[in-house]
Amino acid sequence: xxxxxxxxxxxxxxxxxxxxxxxxxxxxxxxxxxxxxxxxxxxxxxxxxxxxxxxxxxxxxxxxxxxxxxxxxxxxxxxxxxxxxxxxxxxxxxxxxxxxxxxxxxxxxxxxxxxxxxxxxxxxxxxxxxxxxxxxxxxxxxxxxxxxxxxxxxxxxxxxxxxxxxxxxxxxxxxxxxxxxxxxxxxxxxxxxxxxxxxxxxxxxxxxxxxxxxxxxxxxxxxxxxxxxxxxxxxxxxxxxxxxxxxxxxxxxxxxxxxxxxxxxxxxxxxxxxxxxxxxxxxxxxxxxxxxxxxxxxxxxxxxxxxxxxxxxxxxxxxxxxxxxxxxxxxxxxxxxxxxxxxxxxxxxxxxxxxxxxxxxxxxxxxxxxxxxxxxxxxxxxxxxxxxxxxxxxxxxxxxxxxxxxxxxxxxxxxxxxxxxxxxxxxxxxxxxxxxxxxxxxxxxxxxxxxxxxxxxxxxxxxxxxxxxxxxxxxxxxxxxxxxxxxxxxxxxxxxxxxxxxxxxxxxxxxxxxxxxxxxxxxxxxxxxxxxxxxxxxxxxxxxxxxxxxxxxxxxxxxxxxxxxxxxxxxxxxx
Ligand SMILES: Nc1ncnc2c1ncn2[C@@H]1O[C@H](COP(=O)(O)OP(=O)(O)OP(=O)(O)O)[C@@H](O)[C@H]1O
Ligand SMILES: CC(=O)C(=O)O
Ligand SMILES: [K+]
Ligand SMILES: [Mg+2]
Numbered sequence: 001x002x003x004x005x006x007x008x009x010x011x012x013x014x015x016x017x018x019x020x021x022x023x024x025x026x027x028x029x030x031x032x033x034x035x036x037x038x039x040x041x042x043x044x045x046x047x048x049x050x051x052x053x054x055x056x057x058x059x060x061x062x063x064x065x066x067x068x069x070x071x072x073x074x075x076x077x078x079x080x081x082x083x084x085x086x087x088x089x090x091x092x093x094x095x096x097x098x099x100x101x102x103x104x105x106x107x108x109x110x111x112x113x114x115x116x117x118x119x120x121x122x123x124x125x126x127x128x129x130x131x132x133x134x135x136x137x138x139x140x141x142x143x144x145x146x147x148x149x150x151x152x153x154x155x156x157x158x159x160x161x162x163x164x165x166x167x168x169x170x171x172x173x174x175x176x177x178x179x180x181x182x183x184x185x186x187x188x189x190x191x192x193x194x195x196x197x198x199x200x201x202x203x204x205x206x207x208x209x210x211x212x213x214x215x216x217x218x219x220x221x222x223x224x225x226x227x228x229x230x231x232x233x234x235x236x237x238x239x240x241x242x243x244x245x246x247x248x249x250x251x252x253x254x255x256x257x258x259x260x261x262x263x264x265x266x267x268x269x270x271x272x273x274x275x276x277x278x279x280x281x282x283x284x285x286x287x288x289x290x291x292x293x294x295x296x297x298x299x300x301x302x303x304x305x306x307x308x309x310x311x312x313x314x315x316x317x318x319x320x321x322x323x324x325x326x327x328x329x330x331x332x333x334x335x336x337x338x339x340x341x342x343x344x345x346x347x348x349x350x351x352x353x354x355x356x357x358x359x360x361x362x363x364x365x366x367x368x369x370x371x372x373x374x375x376x377x378x379x380x381x382x383x384x385x386x387x388x389x390x391x392x393x394x395x396x397x398x399x400x401x402x403x404x405x406x407x408x409x410x411x412x413x414x415x416x417x418x419x420x421x422x423x424x425x426x427x428x429x430x431x432x433x434x435x436x437x438x439x440x441x442x443x444x445x446x447x448x449x450x451x452x453x454x455x456x457x458x459x460x461x462x463x464x465x466x467x468x469x470x471x472x473x474x475x476x477x478x479x480x481x482x483x484x485x486x487x488x489x490x491x492x493x494x495x496x497x498x499x500x501x502x503x504x505x506x507x508x509x510x511x512x513x514x515x516x517x518x519x520x521x522x523x524x525x526x527x528x529x530x531x532x533x534x535x536x537x538x539x540x541x542x543x544x545x546x547x548x549x550x551x552x553x554x555x556x557x558x559x560x561x562x563x564x565x566x567x568x569x570x571x572x573x574x575x
Contacts, residue, residue, distance in 0.1 A: 077509075077546045078516070078529035080152040082119055087526075087552045092483060095505050097524040098404075098435040099123040099411035100428060101158065101378060104140050105131065105419025111143050117418065118153045120428035123520045124290070126158045126413065129279045130167070130250050141286050148513070154527055156289040156517040158321065161280065163294030164273040165326075165349070166266055168220070169202030170249040175420075177201075177247045179225050187218070187227075187237045187253075203253065209235050211264045217256040220247055222352025229255070248416075254352050261327070261353055271301045280305070284313045289517050292321040292344055297328035299339035306339075317514055321378070324366055325349035334369060342521065343370050348381035348415070360403075367407045374456045374499050376522050379404045380413035384427045387417055393430055401431060405438040408501050410523045443503055453499065464567050465493055472562050472569050473500030479558065479571070483507050487532055487539055487563035491515040497562070498522040509543065534565045544574050 086095055101124040102108065102117050114125070125144050127137045137159070144155050168187075171177050172194060179185060179199075186200045189208050205211075209232060212218070218227040218239055225247055227239035255262045271293065272280070283291050293305065302322055309318050322329070322336045325346035329336060337343055345363050354362065363379060370377035383401055384393045404412060412431055418424035453470065457463045476484050484506045486494045494508035501523060508519050509530040519527040530546075532539040540561060547553045557574040 076530075077543070077550075078152055078154075078513075079526075079550075079552075080118070080154065082121065082153075083526060084550060084552060092505055092507075092526075092552065094436065094440065095526060096121065096432060096435050097439050097501075097505070098409065098431075099521055099523065100431055100435075101126050101380070101411050101413040101521075102418040102424065102428065103128055103413065103415045105416075107420055107422055108418055108424050109136070109140050109143075111146070113424070114140075114143050114147055115151070116425050117428065118147055118151070118155055120425050121432045122155060122428065124156045124158050124411065126160055126292070127288075128160045128162075128419070129276070130160075130162045131170075131419075134279070134282050137282075138286065141288065148517075154513070154516045154520045154529075156520050157286075158290040158292055158521075159279065159283040159288045160292040160323070161272065161276040161294050163271065163276065163323075164205075164269040165295050166203060166205040166208060166253045168247065168249070168251050168253060169204060171201070171247070172196040175249070179227075179241045179244055179247055181241055181244045183241045183244075184230070185227060185239050185241060187239055189235045201247065203237075205266060205269070207265050208253075209237050211262065211266060212237055212255050213257065215257070216262065217242075219254045219256065219352060220245070221251045222254070222348065222356075224248075224251070252349055252352060263327075267328075271295055271297055272305065280308070281312070284309055284318060287313075287514075288318060289514065290319045290321050290342070290521070292323050294323050294346070295326050295329070295349070296322045296324070296336055296340075297326065298332050299335040302336060302339040317518070319518060324362075325353070327353050330354070330362060333366065334373075337366075337369055337373050337375055340375060342376040342378070342410075344378040344380050344413070346380050351381075363404075364407060367404075367409055368451075371408070371451060371499065371501075372454055372456075374495070376410040376495075376498075378411040378413055378521070379409050381415050383412055383414065384417050384430055387423050387427050387430070388420065391426070393427075398430070398434055401434045402438045405435050406442070408523060410498075411521055451501075465564060466496055468562055468567055468569060469493060469496035470500060472560050473497055473502040475569070475571070476502045476504050476560050479560075480504075481560050481571070482557040483553070483559050485509065485540075485543065485559055485561040487536070487561070487565065489515070489564060491519050493562060493564040494519050494525055494527070495522055498525050507543075509539075536561070536563055536566050536568065536570065539563070540570070540572075548574070 100121050102122045103126045108114065108117060127140055141157055144157055147153055148155055183199060187203050188200060189203050189206055192202055212229050214229050214231065216229045218229060225241065225245035226243035228242050229237055230240050231238040280291060296302065302320055306320055319341035321342040321344055322340035323344045323346040324330065343366060345366050347359055350362065351359050367377050384397050386394050386397060401412065414427055417427040455466065457466050472484060481504055483504050484497055484502060486497055486506060487509045488494045489511055491510060494506060497506050505526055506524050508525045508527045509532060510516050510519065510527060511529065511531055513529055516527040516529045519525045530543065553574050555574055559572055559574060561570045562568065
């Protein structure tokens with residue numbers, strides 16, 4: 001990458017770019033009204049008369065789950081109908097900045113349901129390897145891939161490992177089981193066949209019966225149901241229900257002694273279990289975009305996994321997300337964040353390991369650190385839990401979502417709300433509207449980013465990129481521009497701009513579908529796939545024409561453009 005800093009500011013009327021585009025209006029300024037659910041392919045607005053590059057299609061090597069080599073015509077741009085409609089209807093300044101992750105479960109694994117989620121704003125589909133078979137997950141991945149290919153979405157796939165914490169087995173097909181006050185239940189490390197004796201559940205951890213002691217308190221899912229251990233019989237542990245509730249398949253189990261979490265041999269379990277390694281092989285082979293590692297304890301396991309993936313995947317571009325959900329992960333927080341490509345605040349299990357009242361401050365600390373260290377951060381679990389039972393969220397849930405949006409997290413995750421129930425679209429609507437409202441409120445209040453960002457790069461070339469992005473974001477706020485454009489092959493500059501959380505949206509143009517999908521997790525980025533050259537003038541001409549033809553930008557919009565081929569900042573009005 002060139003180290004000479006080519007910094008020029010061109011004001012629109014005199015800009016050669018502006019002149020060129022004025023003199024060569026796009027041949028087909030069509031803007032068909034796409035119905036929200038209608039299909040789209042790579043949107044081809046034929047502006048070949050504007051395009052100085054050869055008119056033949058450019059082959060773009062697709063290294064992700066797009067599968068093989070995909071053709072992207074040099075005069076087409078790939079964007080989905082939902083983004084397009086949202087931009088046309090609300091203007092692109094009002095596009096949603098906070099990204100949405102949906103856990104896919106039995107209620108959402110059909111093609112139409114997945115499409116409904118994409119229409120509702122799902123940016124990333126999360127598959128949780130705690131549940132379902134690999135075949136089931138493979139089908140989900142294939143359907144998301146089909147959705148992307150047929151309808152132009154860039155829904156990324158995040159595979160979440162099971163991890164080797166203690167959890168119950170599944171309930172032999174039952175969706176849940178009710179535990180009543182005073183009932184005696186058996187927790188057994190024996191394998192059960194297909195029938196489950198009444199009030200019996202299996203436990204996945206062989207050492208369970210030896211580790212627990214009579215008198216211990218057993219918490220299901222961090223306290224959704226509580227038991228007291230009253231007797232041990234070999235592999236069976238008899239427990240009395242002291243706080244009734246619903247047991248869900250594979251619910252997490254923790255046990256407490258004298259008010260403290262018991263960490264005996266269970267604390268020595270490997271972060272990545274033998275089953276997880278097989279799931280990781282599966283994820284890499286299927287080309288998932290992110291692998292989220294449950295119950296991370298230290299940076300070591302992240303580094304180990306990253307080198308494993310690098311050796312195995314075709315181009316090593318599976319990003320590793322560290323899930324912060326244990327006491328150990330909090331102790332080693334900074335080294336874990338530094339080692340990973342992104343972080344998830346997994347509040348479900350975290351709230352079972354630390355007192356609940358400490359979860360909000362832990363969340364804020366993790367989010368702050370991730371933003372400082374330039375890592376995408378996701379907040380997960382129980383955002384809209386009550387909607388599984390009730391038609392509207394609680395006021396407290398809305399406040400919780402707002403808080404995360406105000407902290408400018410990259411993404412919010414729906415778990416049971418989208419996995420188990422038919423409420424997924426409704427829950428997505430709530431996340432979408434709350435995010436949009438809070439983001440708008442912050443802009444109206446002119447609450448600029450207050451966070452002082454530290455320098456994160458070590459090499460000189462990277463520092464130039466970082467400085468350019470910081471300056472471009474700052475200029476964008478001060479000049480109140482309509483959008484930042486970034487032309488990026490690796491996604492790095494887009495990500496640096498996102499880190500600054502500018503007031504305006506960031507249009508990220510990239511050449512591969514895998515980078516486009518990966519960027520879909522990050523705050524404020526609207527990822528497009530576009531083939532572009534090293535010639536920024538021609539890139540800008542082409543982009544303006546294509547986006548204008550789609551009605552996504554209009555003449556006069558003020559734009560700042562940066563690129564990672566030519567380290568420059570350009571300011572201009574759309575001609
Ligand atoms: N593939 C699946 N098959 C069946 N049920 C699922 C599936 N994925 C998720 N679920 C259901 O959705 C619920 C919430 O999903 P989520 O991914 O948050 O899992 P979890 O079990 O709570 O654990 P964790 O997120 O800590 O791994 C699960 O408890 C489960 O009942
Ligand atoms: C998402 C997750 O793993 C948790 O909240 O525990
Ligand atoms: K998991
Ligand atoms: Mg968890």
